Structures are given as C-alpha cells and as structure tokens.
Amino acid sequence: MNLYKYRNVPPRASALLESLRGMGYSIETAIADVIDNSISAQAENISITFHWAYSQSYIAILDDGIGMNEVNLEKAMKLGEISATCKRKEDDLGRFGLGLKTASFSQCRSLTVSSITEESGFQCLRWDLDLLASQTDGSWLLIEGYVEQEKFKQLPLLEQNRGTLVLWDRLDRSFPSNITERDFLDVIDSVQKHLSMIFHRFIEDGDITISINNRKVFSWDPFAKGHLAKTWATSSTKLVNGNGARIECHVLPKLEMLTNKEAEDLEGVNGWKEHQGFYVYRNKRLLVPGSWLRLGGIQKWKQDDIYSLVRIQLDIGNSCDEEWKVDIIKSKVTPPHSIRESLVRYASEARKRAQQTNKKNINRNHIISEQTPSSIWNCTSDNHYIIDRQHDAVVALSEQLSNIEPLSLLLSLIEKQRPIQRMWASEPDEELKEDPISPPSPEMYELLKVMYKNMISRKGMTHSEAIRKLNETSPFQQYTELISKLEEI
Ligand SMILES: Nc1ncnc2c1ncn2[C@@H]1O[C@H](COP(=O)(O)OP(=O)(O)OP(=O)(O)O)[C@@H](O)[C@H]1O
Ligand SMILES: [Mg+2]
Known part of the structure; x- marks a missing residue:
C-alpha cells in the first residue's frame, strides 16, 4: 500500500522558458542545433534567411526533409516529449528532445514552426514568450498558425511538397534594437564560418547543401586531407574498448609548406592555437573543433603554440552519448575512462611529431637545401634528412593515386629507417x-x-x-x- 500523497507541480511555462534562454547557446550553436534536426529529417537542402529590418528582423531556416504531420509537429514543439534515454536511429543527431525549443528561445521571443508532408499537407504552430508571460496561471499556450500579416514568410515552404520552416521573430538576444546593419552582416559571416566547420563532412560528402541568403556554405577541412606536404597522418583506426569509436591522427604541413591561402583556410575561425587537439564527431557532426579533452595527466594538456599542427579526428556514434557525457548544446564531451589511455597514447605520438616539426620551423632559416635543386632529400640544420614532398617525382606519383596516405606513410618510414x-x-x-x-x-x-x-x-x-x-x-x-x-x- 502506498503511504504517500502526491502533488502534481508542473513548471510555469513562462518562468521555465525564460530561464532556459540562458543555457549558453550562441547564435552559431543555436542555428547548428536547428540544422541537426533538418539533417536527421533527411533534408538535402537547408536554406537560411537572415532578414535585416531593425526590430522586425527575422531568421528563417528552411529544409526539404520529411516534414511533420500535425501530431508530430505538436510533439516537436513540446519540451521533454522524448526522453534522453530513448534509443535513437543510428543517423539521428538529436538526443534530448529540447534543441528546437532551447536553441530557438536563446535567440528569439517568437518561434513559429511550419511543416509540410505529402500526406497531411501544411501545419503550423507557434510559441510566443510574451503571450506566455501574460498568462497568470503559467499555462503552456501554443498558438495555431502563423501571424496573419506575415504569410509572405511562409511562401518558400508553401512552394515545396515536403519540408520544415523554423522561423525566429523578435530576435532580442543576438540582435538587440541598437544593432547596426554592419553588425548584422558580421553575424551572418560568423554563422557561415561556424556551419562550414560543424557540418563540413556532410557538405564534403554531398549529403547536404546549406545556403545563407542564397550563398552556398562551403566545407572547411581541418585536416588538409590530401595535402602533399602533410607532416604525418594515420588512417582511421578503431579504438579498443571504444564502443565503435575511431581515431585518425593528423599533423598538418609546416607553415612554410603552405600557400598564404592554404594557411589562412587551415587557421580556421578560432586560430591555429585554439584549433589543436581532438575533433570529436558524432555521426559526422562536429561537436568539438579542437580540444585536449582534459587529457594529459594531472597537469592536463593545454592549448600550446608548439602543438598547433596537431588535429585528431575522433568519431563516436549516437549510442555513446551517455558514456561521453554529450551536453545539450552538443559542444562538449568527456571521454569515457575505458579509452582515455589510448587517446593519450595516440595524441602523445602526434604531439611528439608536431614538436619535432615545430623545432624545424623555428630553425627554418637554417634549413639547408641540398645543392642540386632536384635533390629528393632536404637537410635540416640539425642534420636531419627528410624527403622533399614537393619533389617532382613525389608530386607526380601522388597525382596518380586516389589515396596518398599509404605513400606518405611509406616516405615517413623510409626517412626513419635509413x-x-x-x-x-x-x-x-x-x-x-x-x-x-x-x-x-x-x-x-x-x-x-x-x-x-x-x-x-x-x-x-x-x-x-x-x-x-x-x-x-x-x-x-x-x-x-x-x-x-x-x-x-
Ligand atoms: N526540421 C525538422 N524536420 C522534421 N522533424 C523535425 C524537425 N525539427 C524537429 N523535428 C522533430 O522534432 C523533434 C524535437 O526536436 P528537438 O530538436 O527539440 O529535439 P531532438 O532533436 O529530438 O533532440 P535534441 O534536444 O538533442 O536536439 C525531433 O526529434 C524531430 O522528431
Ligand atoms: Mg534537435
């Protein structure tokens, strides 16, 4: 027999949602979270519109994914409809059942989501934080339909036979009333760079195209894959006890081996120093663009100029979210104990190689080329002979290969085993x-x-x-x- 009495104490809608606005999203991470949903919904084209009109400015994210019928759209708008412990489809980028709402409210006070499916036609539901704030009983009033006078915002979706449109109005966070058009354009630029980094593998593989105000977002490759002067790289290896996790180490080419354009590209949004370390991907979606993940013993490895060339790709699946403590914003992870040691082992090897390369960089003025320009060996000031990756023969052979990694491995081995x-x-x-x-x-x-x-x-x-x-x-x-x-x- 149950001895207890129970009370049902649901949160007040307005108070809870206002608090959730401070979860720590930036406009870049918020938009990425909405795009996660589009990718999970098998969208191929995602088109983002930033519309500048002072306090009437808005952001619209349109996809051509499978869309939602009325029941699913209502579920999607509800907080906590799906539990974080539910088993997800392998390619689902979601976990917490919150992202659409928390990401959107971190930026706007009005969230309208419309969706079209072939079977059930057009659906539209809307949350309005100001309306909720005016409800003294704290109720969760979800509005049906879009704002009458703003049908024009729905037109791009109405032209499609399936897909979803997420519309953010009253952008009080990233676009307060005193923002200038210049600031607005800077935000667009920053979002574009963030998306080209976070979704670079989807874009590279041709899974999706993303455009912002009709301009295509290109992918950013942090690993300079295929670059002939790559210092060192391993192929993708399954980690023992890693529950399917895979690792691939890269030490980027020395700066002097890069053109200015290449160096500028590889530097990335956050710069060489910040972009070193592990790049953690969950189903190809980048969560962490460079971090030592608090590894490296008691001292913990810190971002350090000397290791700027080290970038390590780490792939995890969505079934390991709990093990890896993936956070709601999808920007932090903690590696499980079972693989910390092997991560340290791989990273130590890559760090060692970057350190050696860097030493040579410091001495770059002293690098002595062999007298004959066509020599295949370059001699460094510490009397170390390395094969010139720019040598005609190496370049010619590389151009014939679809995958140059084995050649790079062989050259490094020859250098070491002379x-x-x-x-x-x-x-x-x-x-x-x-x-x-x-x-x-x-x-x-x-x-x-x-x-x-x-x-x-x-x-x-x-x-x-x-x-x-x-x-x-x-x-x-x-x-x-x-x-x-x-x-x-
Ligand atoms: N663009 C979309 N197309 C189709 N369905 C969508 C779309 N956006 C959201 N949904 C549906 O709404 C649900 C809730 O989305 P929401 O982002 O809030 O949570 P989630 O993706 O399940 O988990 P997470 O909090 O980790 O993002 C999704 O699981 C999906 O079923
Ligand atoms: Mg989501």
Whole structure:
C-alpha cells in the first residue's frame, strides 16, 4: 500500500522558458542545433534567411526533409516529449528532445514552426514568450498558425511538397534594437564560418547543401586531407574498448609548406592555437573543433603554440552519448575512462611529431637545401634528412593515386629507417654497426596494415602466409609484436 500523497507541480511555462534562454547557446550553436534536426529529417537542402529590418528582423531556416504531420509537429514543439534515454536511429543527431525549443528561445521571443508532408499537407504552430508571460496561471499556450500579416514568410515552404520552416521573430538576444546593419552582416559571416566547420563532412560528402541568403556554405577541412606536404597522418583506426569509436591522427604541413591561402583556410575561425587537439564527431557532426579533452595527466594538456599542427579526428556514434557525457548544446564531451589511455597514447605520438616539426620551423632559416635543386632529400640544420614532398617525382606519383596516405606513410618510414650506420661504413671490410631499431609507431602499424591488405586481397595470400612474409620483410621483422596484432580479414 502506498503511504504517500502526491502533488502534481508542473513548471510555469513562462518562468521555465525564460530561464532556459540562458543555457549558453550562441547564435552559431543555436542555428547548428536547428540544422541537426533538418539533417536527421533527411533534408538535402537547408536554406537560411537572415532578414535585416531593425526590430522586425527575422531568421528563417528552411529544409526539404520529411516534414511533420500535425501530431508530430505538436510533439516537436513540446519540451521533454522524448526522453534522453530513448534509443535513437543510428543517423539521428538529436538526443534530448529540447534543441528546437532551447536553441530557438536563446535567440528569439517568437518561434513559429511550419511543416509540410505529402500526406497531411501544411501545419503550423507557434510559441510566443510574451503571450506566455501574460498568462497568470503559467499555462503552456501554443498558438495555431502563423501571424496573419506575415504569410509572405511562409511562401518558400508553401512552394515545396515536403519540408520544415523554423522561423525566429523578435530576435532580442543576438540582435538587440541598437544593432547596426554592419553588425548584422558580421553575424551572418560568423554563422557561415561556424556551419562550414560543424557540418563540413556532410557538405564534403554531398549529403547536404546549406545556403545563407542564397550563398552556398562551403566545407572547411581541418585536416588538409590530401595535402602533399602533410607532416604525418594515420588512417582511421578503431579504438579498443571504444564502443565503435575511431581515431585518425593528423599533423598538418609546416607553415612554410603552405600557400598564404592554404594557411589562412587551415587557421580556421578560432586560430591555429585554439584549433589543436581532438575533433570529436558524432555521426559526422562536429561537436568539438579542437580540444585536449582534459587529457594529459594531472597537469592536463593545454592549448600550446608548439602543438598547433596537431588535429585528431575522433568519431563516436549516437549510442555513446551517455558514456561521453554529450551536453545539450552538443559542444562538449568527456571521454569515457575505458579509452582515455589510448587517446593519450595516440595524441602523445602526434604531439611528439608536431614538436619535432615545430623545432624545424623555428630553425627554418637554417634549413639547408641540398645543392642540386632536384635533390629528393632536404637537410635540416640539425642534420636531419627528410624527403622533399614537393619533389617532382613525389608530386607526380601522388597525382596518380586516389589515396596518398599509404605513400606518405611509406616516405615517413623510409626517412626513419635509413641505414645510417651502414652508409657511413666507408670500407667494405669495416665492421658494420647495426642501426638502432626505432620504436614501433602507429605509422609503422598503418603501413603494415596496408601491406597486409594488399597481400590478402591482391596477391591472394592466406592470413598465415601474409604474416610469415611480413615477418621476413625488413624492417618489419623487427616488430613481430606489431605484426601479431594484425587482424585476419
Ligand atoms: N526540421 C525538422 N524536420 C522534421 N522533424 C523535425 C524537425 N525539427 C524537429 N523535428 C522533430 O522534432 C523533434 C524535437 O526536436 P528537438 O530538436 O527539440 O529535439 P531532438 O532533436 O529530438 O533532440 P535534441 O534536444 O538533442 O536536439 C525531433 O526529434 C524531430 O522528431
Ligand atoms: Mg534537435
């Protein structure tokens, strides 16, 4: 028998919504949150309109996704309709059932959502914070239909047979009354840069196009993928105990290897220093554009100029949201304990390489090119020989390959494995000293994987034949432990 009495104490609509406005969204993160919904709804085209008209300014986000019928639209407008613990479809970018409302109210006082589906036609519902504030009983009054005189704002959606239009009016947050048109244009510029970063993989893969005031948003590639002068990169690797998470390390080309335009692009919205570290993607959607995720032991790694070239792609799925503590704004994550150690291991290797590259940058005036301009070797002031990635032969070969990563790996391996001691033994009968064995590296493992795959799929070897062959091939025979890690395919 239940001994307790219960009271039903729903929150007052106006008070709750006014408080939720301060959740910490910026206009950039708020628009990204609305676009998440469009992508989850299989939209291919997302078109954003920023309309400047002083206090009448508005923002409209239109998509051509599957849309919502009347029942679903009402659910979408409700706070807390879906629990954060519900299992989501694999490609769903949502989690909390809040984003549409919290993101919108962080920017505007009136949110109108209209939707069209082929089966149920046009639907429109509207929240108005001023109307809710005037309700003394704190009720949740949702208005049916758009503002009569503002039908023109609905026209772009009405021309489609499916899709959704999210309309923000009374933009009191990012566009207070004293804002100038110039400020308005600056905001558009900043939103455009943010979206080209957050959704760059969707844009690159041709999944979606985004436009702002009819101008296409282009993707921003933080990793300079395919750049010939890339210092170091690994291919995508599944993390052990990572619940499907994958990692891919990149050390960007040294600045002197970049054109001004390339350097400006790669610098990104937040600059070299801020953009170093892990880039965490959830279903291809970028959550964190560079952070050391509070890793690195008690001291915790900080953003530091010397590691500006390190960018590490980390892919997680939407089933790990709780494990990774994804926040409502989708801009923060905390890696689970089970993989922190391997993240540190990968990142340490990348940081070490960036540090070496950076040292060479500092000494860049002292880099001595070999006398003959066509030499394939460049010699640095610390007597380190590196293969010139701009050499005609390297460039020509790279241009023939659809994926240049294996070539980069091979070149790095050759650089590391030159038999220096043997080369220096001038007389044939002089005693040959063995070259020191360099420690196994992720790059070495990546190259092993490429060779292994080639042996299996091209040469038709069995797993054990391939392993035996690798164990007999220099320099890999020194790394039997790495070879034994190769998984059978
Ligand atoms: N553009 C859209 N097209 C189709 N359905 C939409 C659209 N926007 C929102 N919805 C529906 O409304 C629901 C609520 O959206 P909302 O952004 O508030 O929460 P969510 O996406 O489920 O989770 P999160 O809080 O993590 O964003 C979505 O789950 C989706 O079903
Ligand atoms: Mg959402």
